[in-house]
Amino acid sequence: MNSFFHYQENSLFCEEKSIEEIATKVETPFYIYSYSYxxxxxxxxxxxxxxxxxxxxxxxxxxxxxxxxxxxxxxxxxxxxxxxxxxxxxxxxxxxxxxxxxxxxxxxxxxxxxxxxxxxxxxxxxxxxxxxxxxxxxxxxxxxxxxxxxxxxxxxxxxxxxxxxxxxxxxxxxxxxxxxxxxxxxxxxxxxxxxxxxxxxxxxxxxxxxxxxxxxxxxxxxxxxxxxxxxxxxxxxxxxxxxxxxxxxxxxxxxxxxxxxxxxxxxxxxxxxxxxxxxxGNAGALITKLIYKKSGKRKEFLIVDAGMNDLIRPSLYGAYHRIIPVKKSLKKYGKKVDIVGPICESTDFFAQNRQFPAIESGELIAILDAGAYGVSMSSNYNGRPRVAEVLVKNDNWWLIKQKESYWNLTQGQIVPTDVNLYHREIMLPASPSSIEFWKMEGAGNDFILLDNRDEIIKKRAELAQKLCQRKKGIGADGLILIERAKQADFFMRIFNPDGSEAEMCGNGARCAARFAYLKKIAGEECTFQTLAGPIKARIKENKVKIKMSDPFDFKKEVK
Known part of the structure; x- marks a missing residue:
C-alpha cells in the first residue's frame, strides 16, 4: 500500500477517487493508474x-x-x-x-x-x-x-x-x-x-x-x-x-x-x-471481480474475472503481487486460498497458498503494482478481449483505453474466397456474413463508413452503388472506406452513389477522421491520405478540424 492507493472509510481509493465508484461505470477487469504517482x-x-x-x-x-x-x-x-x-x-x-x-x-x-x-x-x-x-x-x-x-x-x-x-x-x-x-x-x-x-x-x-x-x-x-x-x-x-x-x-x-x-x-x-x-510499476493496479468461490480438499479457490492473459507475470515468472480487497475486511479464511482466473491453464493464477480476507462473489479485488508489464504483455488468449484502462488524477478520472469487443477478436482476419473450405456436407462461409458499418453526417452530407484495412471489400464501386441508394439500400451521399496507408494513419477512399471515386470531400474527411478516432485507428491528431493528397485532422470532443491541401491552379480573374 502507498499514499496513492489507500483506504478511505474501508473503501480502496486511487488518489482521491473511489475505485468502487469507477467500477460502476467501467466493466471489470480493468487497469487503473495514478497520475500523481x-x-x-x-x-x-x-x-x-x-x-x-x-x-x-x-x-x-x-x-x-x-x-x-x-x-x-x-x-x-x-x-x-x-x-x-x-x-x-x-x-x-x-x-x-x-x-x-x-x-x-x-x-x-x-x-x-x-x-x-x-x-x-x-x-x-x-x-x-x-x-x-x-x-x-x-x-x-x-x-x-x-x-x-x-x-x-x-x-x-x-x-x-x-x-x-x-x-x-x-x-x-x-x-x-x-x-x-x-x-x-x-x-x-x-x-x-x-x-x-x-x-x-x-x-x-x-x-x-x-x-x-x-x-x-x-x-x-x-x-x-x-x-x-x-x-x-x-x-x-x-x-x-x-x-x-x-x-x-x-x-x-x-x-x-x-x-x-x-x-x-x-x-x-x-x-x-x-x-x-x-x-x-507501482502506479498501476488491475481491478478484478470475484466470480465464484470453490472449496478444495486443502484450500479455497477464489475465481476472478481477470486471467493470465491480462496479467501474465505470476504465471510466467512466478512473480508476487500484493492483492487486497477493494472493500476492506478484517476477516480471513480458515484455509489458505489460491486466487485464480478463468483461463484453461493450471498456471492461470495470481496468488497461491495465501491468506486472504473473506469476501463474497461480486466483490472487487485489487492486484497492486501492475502498472508495468501488465497490459503490454496481455493477449487475447482463450478469446478474451483486452481490458480497459483508467487514469486517475486527484478526484478526476478518465477512460484512456476502451475494452476490446468480440469484434476485435477477428479484426484483421481474412477468409480467402478461392479456398475450398468444405468437408463432406459441411460448408463454411467464405466471407463474413455481415460487415459492421457506421452512418455519419457532416454539415449536411451523410456517409456510410467502413473499416476496410483488411481489404475485405474488393468491388468498391459496385458496393457504393448498392449501399448509397436511398430507397433500396442504406442511403447516403457517399461510401467512405478506411484503408491502410504506408506513411499516414490511414487512406480515405470516397465513392459517389454512382460508383465513381472522388478525390476528396471536406465533410467526408471530417467524418473519416472522427470514425478513425472512435475506432482507435488514429488518435486525436492524425494525418490521412486521399487521392487529393495528405489531410491533417484534429478531433476535440464532437468537433473535427481538418487542414486540406493548398489550392493549386488558382486563377484570380476568370473571363
Missing part, C-alpha cells in the same frame, strides 16, 4: 541523477499506453524502444525523435529504415551484421546513422533468470573483444557515426553492485577506445531499476547508484538511463 517517480529520478544532466529514456515496453506516454514525454523524457511499432507509439505520444534510442537484437530492414527516416538519436547495435545492415540502408537513404554498441559485460544481475540480460550466455550485447573490433571498423565506415556505448544487464534489479561492476568494466574499455582515438559522447547504462512488490521491500536505491557511479562516468560523456518499471 507517475509524476513523483519521474521527479525522483530527475533529482537523483541531476548532477549528470542525463537523458532519461522511458522504456515503452513497460507500458505503451499513449496517454501515459504523453504525460511522461511532457516532463522532458525521451524513449527507449525495441521495435518499429514502439517507435510509432513513441512518436504518436510526442516523444521527440532526437530523444529516442533504439535497442533490440532483431531490428528488421524496414524498422531500421523507418527509424532513420524519423531521425532518432541513435541505434544500440547488437551485432556486426546489424551494423552492416544499418550502413547499407543509411547509404540508400543518403543519411548518416548514429550508433552505439551494446556491450555484454558478463555480469550476473541477481534477478530472475528470464530477465537477466548481461551474462555471456544471453543473446543481448557484444563481448568486449568483439566490440573493440566493431568500434574500429565502424569508425572507418562512411555513413556511420559511432556516438556511444550501451549496456543493459537485466530487469527488476534491487541493488547497485551489478551496475558498479559492469560500469567498472565499461570504464576500462572506454579508456582503451579513447587511447585509440575513438571518442564517444553517450554512456547509456540501461534501466532495470527494481520496485517493491512486497510490503516491506524497498525500491531500487537510485540515489546510491547516482552517487557511486560518479567516478565511472567519463567527463564529456552524457549519461542515459532507461527506466520503465520504476516509473509506472
Amino acid at each position: 507517475i509524476i513523483q517517480n519521474i521527479q525522483q529520478l530527475k533529482k537523483a541523477f541531476s548532477r549528470y544532466n542525463p537523458l532519461i529514456c522511458y522504456s515503452l515496453k513497460a507500458n505503451p499506453n499513449i496517454t501515459l506516454c504523453r504525460i511522461i514525454a511532457s516532463y522532458g523524457l525521451g524513449a527507449d524502444i525495441v521495435s518499429g511499432g514502439e517507435l510509432y507509439q513513441a512518436l504518436k505520444a510526442g516523444f521527440p525523435s532526437e530523444k529516442i534510442v533504439y535497442s533490440g537484437v532483431g531490428k528488421t530492414p524496414d524498422e531500421i529504415k523507418y527509424a532513420l527516416e524519423k531521425n532518432i538519436l541513435f541505434f544500440n547495435v547488437e551485432s556486426e551484421q546489424e551494423l552492416q545492415e544499418i550502413k547499407k540502408i543509411a547509404e540508400k537513404l543518403n543519411k548518416r546513422a548514429k550508433v552505439s554498441i551494446r556491450i555484454n559485460p558478463d555480469i550476473d544481475a541477481n534477478t530472475h533468470h528470464y530477465i537477466t540480460t548481461g551474462k555471456k550466455e544471453n543473446k543481448f550485447g557484444i563481448p568486449f573483444p568483439q566490440a573493440e573490433k566493431i568500434y574500429k571498423e565502424a569508425s572507418k565506415i562512411s555513413g556511420i557515426d559511432t556516438v556511444g556505448i550501451h549496456m543493459h544487464i537485466g530487469s527488476q534489479i534491487k541493488n547497485v553492485e551489478p551496475y558498479l561492476e559492469a560500469l567498472q568494466r565499461l570504464k576500462i574499455f572506454i579508456d582503451k577506445l579513447t587511447r585509440k582515438g575513438i571518442n564517444l559522447s553517450y554512456l547509456d547504462i540501461g534501466g532495470g531499476f527494481g520496485i517493491n512488490y512486497r510490503e516491506k521491500e524497498e525500491k531500487f536505491p537510485i540515489e546510491e547508484l547516482s552517487e557511486k557511479i560518479a567516478p565511472l562516468v567519463p567527463p564529456g560523456m552524457r549519461l542515459i538511463i532507461e527506466p520503465g518499471r520504476y516509473i509506472v
Whole structure:
C-alpha cells in the first residue's frame, strides 16, 4: 500500500477517487493508474541523477499506453524502444525523435529504415551484421546513422533468470573483444557515426553492485577506445531499476547508484538511463471481480474475472503481487486460498497458498503494482478481449483505453474466397456474413463508413452503388472506406452513389477522421491520405478540424 492507493472509510481509493465508484461505470477487469504517482517517480529520478544532466529514456515496453506516454514525454523524457511499432507509439505520444534510442537484437530492414527516416538519436547495435545492415540502408537513404554498441559485460544481475540480460550466455550485447573490433571498423565506415556505448544487464534489479561492476568494466574499455582515438559522447547504462512488490521491500536505491557511479562516468560523456518499471510499476493496479468461490480438499479457490492473459507475470515468472480487497475486511479464511482466473491453464493464477480476507462473489479485488508489464504483455488468449484502462488524477478520472469487443477478436482476419473450405456436407462461409458499418453526417452530407484495412471489400464501386441508394439500400451521399496507408494513419477512399471515386470531400474527411478516432485507428491528431493528397485532422470532443491541401491552379480573374 502507498499514499496513492489507500483506504478511505474501508473503501480502496486511487488518489482521491473511489475505485468502487469507477467500477460502476467501467466493466471489470480493468487497469487503473495514478497520475500523481507517475509524476513523483519521474521527479525522483530527475533529482537523483541531476548532477549528470542525463537523458532519461522511458522504456515503452513497460507500458505503451499513449496517454501515459504523453504525460511522461511532457516532463522532458525521451524513449527507449525495441521495435518499429514502439517507435510509432513513441512518436504518436510526442516523444521527440532526437530523444529516442533504439535497442533490440532483431531490428528488421524496414524498422531500421523507418527509424532513420524519423531521425532518432541513435541505434544500440547488437551485432556486426546489424551494423552492416544499418550502413547499407543509411547509404540508400543518403543519411548518416548514429550508433552505439551494446556491450555484454558478463555480469550476473541477481534477478530472475528470464530477465537477466548481461551474462555471456544471453543473446543481448557484444563481448568486449568483439566490440573493440566493431568500434574500429565502424569508425572507418562512411555513413556511420559511432556516438556511444550501451549496456543493459537485466530487469527488476534491487541493488547497485551489478551496475558498479559492469560500469567498472565499461570504464576500462572506454579508456582503451579513447587511447585509440575513438571518442564517444553517450554512456547509456540501461534501466532495470527494481520496485517493491512486497510490503516491506524497498525500491531500487537510485540515489546510491547516482552517487557511486560518479567516478565511472567519463567527463564529456552524457549519461542515459532507461527506466520503465520504476516509473509506472507501482502506479498501476488491475481491478478484478470475484466470480465464484470453490472449496478444495486443502484450500479455497477464489475465481476472478481477470486471467493470465491480462496479467501474465505470476504465471510466467512466478512473480508476487500484493492483492487486497477493494472493500476492506478484517476477516480471513480458515484455509489458505489460491486466487485464480478463468483461463484453461493450471498456471492461470495470481496468488497461491495465501491468506486472504473473506469476501463474497461480486466483490472487487485489487492486484497492486501492475502498472508495468501488465497490459503490454496481455493477449487475447482463450478469446478474451483486452481490458480497459483508467487514469486517475486527484478526484478526476478518465477512460484512456476502451475494452476490446468480440469484434476485435477477428479484426484483421481474412477468409480467402478461392479456398475450398468444405468437408463432406459441411460448408463454411467464405466471407463474413455481415460487415459492421457506421452512418455519419457532416454539415449536411451523410456517409456510410467502413473499416476496410483488411481489404475485405474488393468491388468498391459496385458496393457504393448498392449501399448509397436511398430507397433500396442504406442511403447516403457517399461510401467512405478506411484503408491502410504506408506513411499516414490511414487512406480515405470516397465513392459517389454512382460508383465513381472522388478525390476528396471536406465533410467526408471530417467524418473519416472522427470514425478513425472512435475506432482507435488514429488518435486525436492524425494525418490521412486521399487521392487529393495528405489531410491533417484534429478531433476535440464532437468537433473535427481538418487542414486540406493548398489550392493549386488558382486563377484570380476568370473571363
